[in-house]
Amino acid sequence: MNRLNSRFQLTLTVVLLITFAASQFLLFNKQKISIYQEEVERASFMANGLSNSLQTLMLSGNASYAVDWLDRISRSPELLTAQVIRKDLSEAFLDGETLNAVNSHLESKLFSRPLHPARKVSDIDPAPFAKAYAGQPQNNLDEEKGTLTFLLPIKSGDECMSCHGYDASNVRGVLRITTSIAHAQQRIERAQRDTIFFGLSVAFIIGLLLSLFIRRQILTPLEKITEAASAIAGGNLESRVDMRSKTEIGRLGESFNRMTDALKSSTVSRGYFETIMSSMGEMLFVTDLQQHIEFANPSVLTTLGYETDELKGKDLNSLIKGEMELTKEETIRLSRAGEIKSIERQFYHKDGHEIPVLMTVTMMQHGDSEAYLIVHAGRDISEQKLAEKELRLAAKVMECDSSAILICDEHANIVLVNPAFCEITGYSKEEVIGKNPRILSSGKQPPEFYKKMWDSLHQNGMWEGEIWNRRKTGGIYPERLSITVVRNKEGEITNFVSLFSDITEQKNVEQRLSHLAHHDSLTGLPNRTLFTDRLEHALAHASRNKHKVGLMFIDIDGFKGINDNHGHDVGDALLCAIADTLSELVRDADTVARVGGDEFVIILENLNRFEDMILVADKILKRFSTPTMAAGIACDVGCSVGIATGPDDSSNADELVKMADTAMYLAKTSGKQQYRIYSRDCVKPE
The missing domain is CATH 3.30.450.20 (PAS domain)
Structure with missing residues (x-):
């Protein structure tokens, strides 16, 4: 009998090891592909946001802002490379080729900036670059170098033709963004270690249980x-x-x-x-x-x-x-x-x-x-x-430790969890077995949320979505959760199988990228995109509730002189100081945005009287009647303010902005450091 036991144990061990090795290989490859796909999606979202920000800066009419912006983001720890490349593989914003072409097209020396020797980009594959320049975004993941590179075409729009009308090309250049995938590779190494450890543990336990079962029962x-x-x-x-x-x-x-x-x-x-x-x-x-x-x-x-x-x-x-x-x-x-x-x-x-x-x-x-x-x-x-085959299949599922696994009985009491569950929630297996999963509830979801979940489980046999849960430490985190109902041959519920993963990092990245795409990188104020969205919302709300919306278009008088005499650092500091000042002079519910080099706009919502806008304008003019400190320098600047009222003047956001801009122009041409209110008689020269 001992010899049979030895042969049986050896056979069972070999079968389990072969099964384990095959499943681990397949599982690890799947995890590796999934992690790289997540990294590409995350970096792609960031690269597209940076591309949109660059195009917004270029539309401001001052290439220096784009140069400074590229220099700042290239020093970001998340990026290895950030540069704009022309069709001839030369790096943009160094020499004066484009600058001279624009000034020649405009027949004036309107734009200028410090020049540097031209530089060719030699470390780029011509084939993907050619596709990117043809309007097809490209990306390349290099595991050996540990990098992920995006080539994004900078397309010419109608608004670009005012300066670049000399060139009818659909693409102005290619933005190359290179990020490190070291974090993803660390995750892959960690996943490999964890998978091997968990798989060996499961194989040992299953082998022991099978051996004891056969010994005892047969x-x-x-x-x-x-x-x-x-x-x-x-x-x-x-x-x-x-x-x-x-x-x-x-x-x-x-x-x-x-x-x-x-x-x-x-x-x-x-x-x-x-x-x-x-x-x-x-x-x-x-x-x-x-x-x-x-x-x-x-x-x-x-x-x-x-x-x-x-x-x-x-x-x-x-x-x-x-x-x-x-x-x-x-x-x-x-x-x-x-x-x-x-x-x-x-x-x-x-x-x-x-x-x-x-x-x-x-x-x-x-x-x-x-x-x-x-x-x-x-x-x-x-x-x-x-039955042994089914047990091995169940073992493979439990080996999938990239997601937490939670199994409940028909009464929704926990009967089994995997190590990933313990790692994410902070609870040990002994602390949750026999408990109801509501111990993880964060309280952020209303009762109606859980009612819909249970309705879906009973009607469809599954539910999937995002939910906020609470760790043992009390911290609340978001997770992606899927629940499947298991029934016996009679159709009775026997188990609930839940798989979930912590998506905190994904949510944080989405929030950072959303802020970057909708805010000015220098001042932190809302950019033109977010400003337009808020203005449209304010006008719609005002029309429904019979309120007024005040729109102020502000141009800083004397900013160019400060910027030319003291340099861009002082100029940038002055813009930040002005942004802080304007934000202090309005209510928290109002919006201050930067829409151009030295141009700001203010949205005043829920106004009942026209005089309320005049009071704000007076406060702004009074504040700018004294010098503004920037980088230790007292800057003597003023402002010209144009005021338009919605929906009285217009309920269309674009039209209302043009009206406020026209009024601002009249204030500037009438002596500066004053405001003008838009009326139908106001005309801005073309």
Whole structure:
């Protein structure tokens, strides 16, 4: 029996290790691809946001802002490279080629900036660059270098033609953004370590459970039955099988006990003995020492598909798969000294398909003679093999530790969690088993949310979405959650299987990129995109509620002189100081935005009186009547303010901006440091 156990343990170990290795390889590749896809999506979102910001800066009419912006973002820890490349592979914003072409087109030296020697970009693949310049965004992930590069076309729009009308090309250049994928590669290495550790643990546990299950449910009962059969063959009719199991093996033991009782109370003949064995539910062969079948009970006939006459005298080895044949010498060795051995063999059905059978073999003396017979007791373990396969499949699912797994019973009480669950929530397995998942509830979702979830589970058998949950430490985090209902054959719910992942990092990145795409990178104020959205919303709200919306268009008087005399650093500091000043002079509900180099706009919402706008304008003019400190320098600047009212002047956002701009122009041409209110008589020269 020890030898069988050793062979069984070795076979089980090899099968589990092969299964583990294959599943780990497939799972790790899937995790690796998923992590890289997430990295590409995250970086792509950031690159497109940076491209939009660059085009917004270029539309401001001052290339210096774009140069400064490129210089600032290239120093960002998230970026390795940020540069604009022309069609001839030269880097933009260094020499004066484009600047001279624009000034020549405008027939004036309107734009100027410090020039640098021209520089060719040599570390770029011409083929992807050509596609990007043709208007097709490109990206390349280089695992060896640990980089992810995006080539994004900077397309020419109608608004670009005022300065770049000399060139009818659809693309002005290509923005190259290069980021590091070191974080993603670290995640991949960590996932590989965790997957191997968890997989080995699961394989060990499953192997141990299978070994104990087979030992307890099959090997030990068969040993008892075979021992009883040997004792009966030796004439000990007092022998009984001590077995209380209700399984097929248990019924076999009961059959042996009934057989022994019958033999004890009657004259034991060969025919009578065969009749009793025929009543057994398990397979039973009796062969001579040459393995020729002398008796096979009905269970053998049913399992293998033969008739009695077809098996009589047939060599038992002809029914067993070639490489697993039971030789005469092996049979004698297994049964020597009355020992009982259990072995697994593949039997052939009459139609050719294989059937796994767990057998015990023992020797039995033939009556009073010195001849011996061999008794083979076996059980069809096809269902057991199927159960083992299903257990291995379940193990593969649990090995997927990139997502947390939570399994509940039909009463929604937790029965199983994986290590990823413990890592994300902070709870240990012992702390949650038997508890309801509501211990994770953050309280952020209303009761209606959970009602819809349960309705979906009962009606559709699944639910998927985003939810906020609470860690053991009390911290609230977002997760992507999917729940699947498991039902039995009768359609009754037996389990709920939940898979979820922490998406905190994804949410943070989305928030940062959204802020970058909708705010001015210098002052932090809303940019033109966010300003337009808020103005449209304010006008719609005012129309519904019979309120007024005040729009102020502010141009800083004297800014250019400060910027030229003291440099861009002081100019940038002055713009930031002006942004802070304007924000302090209005309510928190109002909007201050920067829409150009030294141009700002203010949206005043929910006004009941026109005079309220005048009060704000007076405060602004009074504040700019004194110097503004910037980088330690007192800057003497003023402002010209144009005022338009919505929806009185217009309920269209673009038209209202033009009206305020026209009024501002009149204020500037009328002496500066004053405001003008738009009226239909106001006309701005073209």
